[in-house]
Amino acid sequence: MQVPAPFEYERATSVDHALQLLVQLGPESRILAGGYSLLPMMKLRLATPKWLIDIDDLADELGYVEEDGEAIRIGAMTRHRDLLESPLLARLAPIFRDAELEIADPVVRNRGTIGGALCQADPSEDLSAVCTAVDAEIVVRSLEGDRILHMEDFYRGPYQTAVAPEEIVVEIRVPTRAALGSAYEKINRRVGDWAVAAAGAALTIEDGAITDAGIALVAVGAEVSSAVAREALIGQEPTEEVFEEAAAAGAAACNPITDQRGSAEYKRHAVGVLAARAMGRAAERLGAEVAP
Ligand SMILES: Cc1cc2nc3c(=O)[nH]c(=O)nc-3n(C[C@H](O)[C@H](O)[C@H](O)COP(=O)(O)OP(=O)(O)OC[C@H]3O[C@@H](n4cnc5c(N)ncnc54)[C@H](O)[C@@H]3O)c2cc1C
16 A cells, blocks of 8 residues: 655645745645645655645635636635536636536546646646636735746646745736636546546627637647637638638647557547637637638
């Protein structure tokens, strides 16, 4: 049986308390949210924190999905299940529901949090791609105050983020304008499993032309944001041909590896198909006629 290395445990009663504990206990302390990524890593001794700071009691303070002017504010302790069941997200940012329908199983979804998922930064993780596609801002707090980071600055590569040891992610802000026309497509070996490949798309269309686009490719060795796919879309009419060309450009720029989930060749092909499909569904959600 795999057991973690010995550790001490503290339970935070507020965000401020958690921040004070992080400073007091130092860089060998780690935040524990849902625990569905951190605890398995501790059992495998891939993570050996000396202190765990459990923020489960902050679920009320940091668990919400609210419309606020031109953005949707999502608290970092919002669970996968609440993202899946949010009528607000289904209406204004449907990419979240698309992704959540395919993330893990009900047991994991009942506890796993959006803050934990983004901070884990697993290269196969779905919500990092969702937040990248919709150009979300991540609010990171320390005792000094808040920093607001776009996903491209937040995500530093597999398992790395810009969150410093004394900081906590408190909120994710999703611009409604970007998220209205959005969709997520994923291939996994069974429902709820990690992605073999996945793609998220968020389009803004004005006067029949694409004026903004966010494309994110998952589990294929890409930068999360696919700049080449985005460039191929801006200024174009939303047609199947344009989507296929943009998706092919994104797929060509990826660097997938062959592993137990599939060959590199298959993943590259799959992510191109998924990206084109996600773009098509995103456009349809804006009521756009997508010509062949
Ligand atoms: C069987 C299984 C299947 C899964 N399938 C999928 C899947 O298909 N797709 C997918 O995307 N994910 C999947 N996951 C991962 C799941 O979504 C986790 O919930 C998620 O990765 C981590 O969220 P958590 O709240 O459990 O974080 P934790 O495990 O508690 O924390 C993860 C990391 O983030 C840090 N952290 C947590 N919250 C904060 C915060 N607010 N501020 C700063 N640091 C923080 C922790 O210190 C830790 O380093 C799966 C997990 C399991 C166990």
